[in-house]
Amino acid sequence: MTTRRIGYAPGIFDLFHVGHLNIVREARQFCDHLIVGVLTDEMATRTKLKPVIPFEERIEIVRAIRFVDEAVPEDVPHKLQMWEKHRFDVIIKGDDWRGTDKGDKLEADFAAVGVEVAYLPYTKRTSSSMLRAVLQEVLENRED
Numbered sequence: 001m002t003t004r005r006i007g008y009a010p011g012i013f014d015l016f017h018v019g020h021l022n023i024v025r026e027a028r029q030f031c032d033h034l035i036v037g038v039l040t041d042e043m044a045t046r047t048k049l050k051p052v053i054p055f056e057e058r059i060e061i062v063r064a065i066r067f068v069d070e071a072v073p074e075d076v077p078h079k080l081q082m083w084e085k086h087r088f089d090v091i092i093k094g095d096d097w098r099g100t101d102k103g104d105k106l107e108a109d110f111a112a113v114g115v116e117v118a119y120l121p122y123t124k125r126t127s128s129s130m131l132r133a134v135l136q137e138v139l140e141n142r143e144d
Contacts, residue, residue: 007031007118008088010074012044013058014051019094023120024067027092030118035086036062037074046077080109088115095119 009027013020013036027034038059044051051058055073062071074082079091091110097103098119107117 004033005031005090006033006035006086006088007090007092008035008037008082008086009092010037010039010079010082012039012048012051013062014044014053016053016058016061019122021065023092023094024062024065026120027118028067030090030092030116031088033069034067035070035072035088036065036068037072037082038062040073040075043074043077078109079106080113083110083113083115090116090118092118092120094122096122 007027007030009023011020011023024034024036027036038055039047041051041055044055053061059071059073062068072082072086076082076085082088083091091106093103093106097106103117110117
C-alpha cells in the first residue's frame with residue numbers, strides 16, 4: 001500500500017502573481033496531494049495586511065490552478081490549528097522565512113508533531129508588496 005504524502009502551502013495570495021504560481025507549482029515536488037491554505041481577510045489583516053482582493057476571489061483563483069488539489073480557508077491564527085484540521089505531512093513556505101524567528105518557531109512547532117518544513121525560493125522580482133507600492137504610487141499621481 002502506498003501512502004499519500006500531503007503538503008500544505010499557506011498564503012494570502014493577494015494580487016496573484018508569478019511568485020505565487022511558482023510556490024504552488026514547485027510545492028508539488030514535496031507531496032502527492034497539495035492543499036493550499038488561503039488566509040481569510042480577517043487572518044491576513046491580523047498577520048500582515050488588509051488584502052486588496054477579497055477572500056472569495058483569492059480562493060477561487062487558487063482553486064483554478066491545476067497544481068492545487070484543494071484550496072481551503074485559513075481562518076485560525078496558528079498553523080498547527082490548520083494541521084489539526086488537515087493532517088498534512090509537510091508545510092511549504094518561501095525561503096524568506098528560513099532562519100528568521102518566525103521560521104524557527106514554525107520548524108520547532110511542526111517538529112513536535114512530525115511535520116517537515118520545506119522551503120522554496122522566494123521570487124524576488126515580483127511580490128504583492130511591490131505591486132501594492134506601484135498601485136499606491138499610480139493612485140497618488142493620477143489626475144482626476
